[in-house]
Amino acid sequence: MQIRFRTKSLQRQYENSSEAVKTYGKGVAKKYIQRINIIKTVRNLNELIQVRALRCHPLSGERKGQYAIKLTGFIRLIFTLEGDQLEIVCIEEVSKHYDD
Numbered sequence: 001m002q003i004r005f006r007t008k009s010l011q012r013q014y015e016n017s018s019e020a021v022k023t024y025g026k027g028v029a030k031k032y033i034q035r036i037n038i039i040k041t042v043r044n045l046n047e048l049i050q051v052r053a054l055r056c057h058p059l060s061g062e063r064k065g066q067y068a069i070k071l072t073g074f075i076r077l078i079f080t081l082e083g084d085q086l087e088i089v090c091i092e093e094v095s096k097h098y099d100d
Helices: 008-015 017-024 026-041 045-050
Strands: 002-005 066-072 075-082 088-096
Touching (some): 026 066, 026 088
Parallel strands (some): 002 088
């Protein structure tokens, strides 16, 4: 899958691990970069969902159309799918979720 970032900051944090560490701390930064690398290697959403450790799932309510992947504890990587074949992932944010 191709990766796009909603903000330049999210892209910098992926491309420069020290930026990610500064923003999220070492543990979350490592998982952030690792998870995006995993997303890049899969062919479609179903492959991503099958990686049980990621706990990839669709969101509901205001976030309908978005998906979450577990980084650490309650911290999630939020993304959307784009394109006719859903071949582009847009990284939306890293946020804390308490509904798990």
